[in-house]
Amino acid sequence: MIGVASPEDVEFPVWVQTIVIGAGACGLTAALAAQDAGGEVLVLERDESPFGSTSMSSGFIPAAATRWQHEQGIDDDPSLFLEDIQRKSHDRSDPTVAAEVVDAIGPALEWLEDEHGIPFEVLDGFLYPGHRKHRMHAVPERTGEALLTRLLQAVMAAGIPVMTDARVTTLFADEDGLISGVEVARPDGSTELIGCDGLILACNGYGGNPEMVAEHIPAMAEAEYHGHAGNTGDAVVWGEALGAEVRDLTACQGHGSLAMPHRILITWALMMEGGIQINRNGDRFANEHQGYSEQAVDVLKQPDGVAFDIYDARLHTLGLEFPDYKDAVNASAVRQCNSVEALAEHTGVPLENLMAAISETHEHGVDRFGRDLGKTPGLQAPFFAVRVTGALFHTQGGLAIDGEARVLRDDGSAFPNLFAAGGAAVGVSGPDISGYLSGNGLLTAVALGRIAGEASVSSW
Incomplete structure (x- = not known):
């Protein structure tokens, strides 16, 4: 005591x-x-x-x-x-x-x-x-x-x-x-x-x-x-x-992108530079350009408290600048999918919903979540996916x-x-x-x- x-x-x-x-x-x-x-x-x-x-x-x-x-x-x-x-x-x-x-x-x-x-x-x-x-x-x-x-x-x-x-x-x-x-x-x-x-x-x-x-x-x-x-x-x-x-x-500080079950932090730079998060239904659910701390709460509200980081080869290259991301790659937490169909199969989400979420990244203007989609390039195949959850880092x-x-x-x-x-x-x-x-x-x-x-x- x-x-x-x-x-x-x-x-x-x-x-x-x-x-x-x-x-x-x-x-x-x-x-x-x-x-x-x-x-x-x-x-x-x-x-x-x-x-x-x-x-x-x-x-x-x-x-x-x-x-x-x-x-x-x-x-x-x-x-x-x-x-x-x-x-x-x-x-x-x-x-x-x-x-x-x-x-x-x-x-x-x-x-x-x-x-x-x-x-x-x-x-x-x-x-x-x-x-x-x-x-x-x-x-x-x-x-x-x-x-x-x-x-x-x-x-x-x-x-x-x-x-x-x-x-x-x-x-x-x-x-x-x-x-x-x-x-x-x-x-x-x-x-x-x-x-x-x-x-x-x-x-x-x-x-x-x-x-x-x-x-x-x-x-x-x-x-x-x-x-x-x-x-x-x-x-x-x-x-x-x-x-x-x-x-x-x-x-507190939360984080909306902790790779599971590997428990490796996935840099939020992937989201800030054009990546998206989807839930098990294949839907985006929040503004990925808000802080990664509050994003933890949004991720935890999704089915099973799980989301997928979705991004492309351009962002994968960016991620490789960070040692934690390299660790995630070496631990097989990051999966490359050469088509949207392969991506849907890997994540287990409905193909139609996934295609709609990726299509949004090619739009311009502020979306329903408050993200300005025109600030970053649209996602292109090949795609990359990481299964993540929301985590508490410290108070x-x-x-x-x-x-x-x-x-x-x-x-x-x-x-x-x-x-x-x-x-x-x-x-x-x-x-x-x-x-x-x-x-x-x-x-x-x-x-x-x-x-x-x-x-x-x-x-x-």
Whole structure:
């Protein structure tokens, strides 16, 4: 069980200035920032080795006005990025957090490259839903696993200790909310007490807690969960026990294109550049140019919660630029069909309905779902198909924080030395699934991770 206890009569045999709970992109960024600010840092990771939601993501981080954009002639600025975030959430994103992260993310990426040798590049092949500029940044390998590996290598090079197989169960806090340390449970049943001057919660959200998902996001209660099982909502539980405010627990990132049964993410670039989704009846059912997050709900509403991504050779070539898609091809999740008849046979949908759906892609103007069909070429044989479902990737709500990532109480005051970032903190997607703008998860993980790391040192 996890919880909060009084530090009275508790002695901590080990002490460190800043403890970071969680070794994903957020926690590792926070650790690097805290050490660069002059602090002594310890990262506590519940798993045998760092993995987490970062490794399961695409690894793409949106940022505005970066040097990489400038080198490619991309004119962008944080205010435009902020407008895109608020437009996607219908002006319901936390204004303080959103304003902070759009300003902080560009300098954070440049700092990671300059000080810690993590290279980034801009993806300019297509625009993700809701973004008006090419602002997705990635490491050269273009995977979340590679991003996490590079961050972990940087942490190791900096000499920052990462204690694995270390599940934090208890936070020790006095009546004023001052955190004095934590209790860590080890796999053999033993426990350790570690004292600290500052604590950063970087342990993501609650996507791996079915009860919390059913309570706060019922539309995704039966969805495939494509996040880390360790995201069980510990930060929310601790925060509520301390009297912290929680915000937007109904928010999350879904994805409408998870290949099944292979559980491999199929890039949404295929839909944005001209692909369509059909259900078992061979019918299109939504605007594929809306966000892939809310598309998850539309897919789950279809018979058996199943859809098929349908696209052509032009888009197949585009997909091969993404490692996840290559994995899907190698796993035989992608099927090539040389005619519409073969495509109907493979998918098992009525030929007449399928022909009508493909014919729509050759039309011009805005269709019944609100998609402007004239923006992309019509689909041509040979066709490609992937069987997909809607999935929950991670939650977007969490502990309320101020501009320095300090956790806030219900009355709006800040805890003296408790910080939250990434999925542990309120995100910038507003209160529901439709507010998620591509990249919001890693945006807050990296930007708030750096902010929290630096602030945890200046709070001493």
